[in-house]
Amino acid sequence: MSVHDETPTARSFRLRLEHPVDHLPGQHYVVRLTAEDGYSASRSYSVASAPDGSGVVELTVELLPDGEVSPFLHDVVEPGDVLEVRGPLGRWFTWDLATPALLVGGGSGVVPLMAMVRAARAAGRPELVRLVVSVRTPDDLYYAAEMAGREVTVAHTRVAPEGDPRPAGRLTTDDLGPVAAGTTVYLCGSGGFVEHASTLLLEAGVDAADIRVERFGPS
Amino acid sequence: MAGFTRGFTGKRRDDHGGRLPPGQYDTGSSWPVLSAEITPHIATEGWTFTVDGLVEEPTTWSWDDLQALPHSTYAGDIHCVTTWSKFDMTFTGVSVDVLLAAARPQASATHVLARSHTGYTTNLPLADVTDGKAWVVWEADGEPLKPEHGGPARLLVPHLYFWKSAKWVSGIEVLDHDVRGFWEQNGYHDRGDPWLEQRYHGD
Numbered sequence: 001m002s003v004h005d006e007t008p009t010a011r012s013f014r015l016r017l018e019h020p021v022d023h024l025p026g027q028h029y030v031v032r033l034t035a036e037d038g039y040s041a042s043r044s045y046s047v048a049s050a051p052d053g054s055g056v057v058e059l060t061v062e063l064l065p066d067g068e069v070s071p072f073l074h075d076v077v078e079p080g081d082v083l084e085v086r087g088p089l090g091r092w093f094t095w096d097l098a099t100p101a102l103l104v105g106g107g108s109g110v111v112p113l114m115a116m117v118r119a120a121r122a123a124g125r126p127e128l129v130r131l132v133v134s135v136r137t138p139d140d141l142y143y144a145a146e147m148a149g150r151e152v153t154v155a156h157t158r159v160a161p162e163g164d165p166r167p168a169g170r171l172t173t174d175d176l177g178p179v180a181a182g183t184t185v186y187l188c189g190s191g192g193f194v195e196h197a198s199t200l201l202l203e204a205g206v207d208a209a210d211i212r213v214e215r216f217g218p219s
Numbered sequence: 220m221a222g223f224t225r226g227f228t229g230k231r232r233d234d235h236g237g238r239l240p241p242g243q244y245d246t247g248s249s250w251p252v253l254s255a256e257i258t259p260h261i262a263t264e265g266w267t268f269t270v271d272g273l274v275e276e277p278t279t280w281s282w283d284d285l286q287a288l289p290h291s292t293y294a295g296d297i298h299c300v301t302t303w304s305k306f307d308m309t310f311t312g313v314s315v316d317v318l319l320a321a322a323r324p325q326a327s328a329t330h331v332l333a334r335s336h337t338g339y340t341t342n343l344p345l346a347d348v349t350d351g352k353a354w355v356v357w358e359a360d361g362e363p364l365k366p367e368h369g370g371p372a373r374l375l376v377p378h379l380y381f382w383k384s385a386k387w388v389s390g391i392e393v394l395d396h397d398v399r400g401f402w403e404q405n406g407y408h409d410r411g412d413p414w415l416e417q418r419y420h421g422d
Contacts, residue, residue: 032242033227041229042242042302068230068244076226083224089419091405092255191252191367198257208257209338215253 001056002079006142009063010108011074012048015085020055023047024094025115026186026214029059029087033069043069046111046214047088048143050118057088060142062108062216093214097123099184103131104176104197106189109216110142113188117151126151134171134193153177173200188214235306238296240413246303252367253301255401256337259387263371268355269390270322272331278322282371285355288313293354293377298413300380310375312356315348315391327395333374335387341400342409343376343383345393352378355388380411380418 001014015029025047032042049058063074077083095101095116103113110133120129131152135141137159147154155175160168166175176197179185185206187197194215201211239245263282271277280288292311298304324345331348334340347353354375357364364370369386376383382402403409408417416422 033224033229034222035227035229036223038223039229040242041244044301072224072227081225089406092401187257195258195367202257208259211257213254213256215251 003077006060006144007140010060010142011063012058012060013073013077013083014049014056014058015083017055017057017085020053021088022051022053023057023088023115024091025050025097025119026094026112027088027090027115028112029057029085030089031059031069031073032084032086033072034084041068043067044089046115048111048114048118050115050122052122060108060111060114093186093188093212095119095129095184095186097125097128099128100180100182101129102176102179102183102185103129104134104171104185104187104189104201105131106134106171106193106197107136107140108142109187109189109193109214111188112214113186114143114146116186117146120151130177132171132175132177134175134189134197171197171200173204176200176204179204179206183210185211186214187211189216191215235296238306239304240298241416243298243302243304243413246305250305250368251299251301251303253299254367254386256339258367259337260366261336261371261387266371267390268318268372268388270318270393271390272393273325273328273395274319274393275323275325276321278318280318285313285357285372288317291354293356293375295377297377297381297384300382300407300411300413300418304413309360310354310356310377311358312354312372312375314351315353315355315374316351318355318391319349319393322393324393325395328393330394330397332392332394332398332400333383333385333388334390334392335385336389337387339385339387339401341374341383341385342397342403343379344397344410347376347379347383347410348391352376378412380408380413382407383411 028046034040045059048060105113266282269279294309356375357372374385374388
């Protein structure tokens with residue numbers, strides 16, 4: 001339907017579904033590409049949009065230069081193309097729009113968390129979620145225009161924007177803040193980020209059983 | 220949707236002599252880490268593995284007990300439902316046949332539910348963990364199995380998608396019916412044969 005860039009290496013695709021179905025915030029779709037000779041390649045991409053009954057979903061795809069599917073989506077796919085998708089999938093890394101949630105994302109790991117933030121805002125309940133997103137530099141921040149408000153903390157690990165009271169550096173327990181009992185933590189990012197953040201969360205006294213993890217492997 | 224994707228020809232066509240199941244790609248030297256929970260760091264002291272349920276002799280092994288059993292090695296490929304496959308790995312551990320032989324499943328046994336120290340579970344037909352098809356392993360490619368890959372020990376059922384190879388495995392319950400595990404309750408296939416692309420319910 002339409003495409004737009006979030007960062008130099010991340011592009012969002014708005015897809016009109018042939019068979020509209022609402023997703024749960026946090027779910028993903030599988031995109032399957034098929035060559036004329038029948039060869040196919042599939043990868044999973046998280047939905048960034050809130051479920052809104054429109055039959056349109058937004059998937060944000062990080063460009064992995066050595067990948068097979070993401071370079072095709074970035075370089076070849078244009079509005080009007082038809083893509084084969086399957087979903088929404090995944091019933092574990094999903095938010096019910098009722099439980100208080102701490103959302104911790106690294107880099108492209110913010111995508112499924114953004115669906116949760118957008119859903120909370122659309123429902124008029126932004127206080128239910130708190131998003132802590134870790135990025136290397138300001139240029140690496142997805143959905144930058146929406147990263148305002150009391151419910152959002154952006155931690156820059158390499159380069160902080162001018163005037164940011166937080167110096168550049170790895171995520172700390174201070175960034176996570178106090179985690180109230182009864183909060184479910186959704187943690188998403190690369191393996192290294194997940195290991196670092198989960199250590200912080202456990203140090204902060206969060207029960208491992210309250211932490212749901214989604215790791216982004218190479219794809 | 221039928222047909223092909225405009226402009227797509229694909230990149231990696233080496234199927235390693237027919238060893239790459241449909242819809243999979245070769246991850247090469249990397250070994251991606253995927254899990255639904257944070258990585259637990261479990262010491263081998265105090266570690267146990269139990270076979271219980273419909274067995275004549277419910278049995279629990281300590282780490283040292285397990286090491287004292289006859290070792291065996293799997294050399295071959297593994298396939299993750301997220302579409303990566305990894306070729307020519309070796310894993311060393313003990314065959315599930317050895318463990319079941321000690322616990323002696325009852326005649327009515329048809330399925331098992333493997334469980335982990337994290338609370339993770341996964342269901343398998345008994346036939347998929349017997350006759351040399353499954354192991355409890357503690358070594359990968361000659362090195363101790365790292366925590367993020369399920370160490371100190373994980374289940375290995377390499378002919379099925381890798382979520383069946385429960386990380387941080389703590390035991391197997393023998394059952395006379397199928398009971399869905401963690402991912403299976405969350406939409407994934409009960410059997411998970413990569414050659415049949417049994418990824419999700421209904422495949």
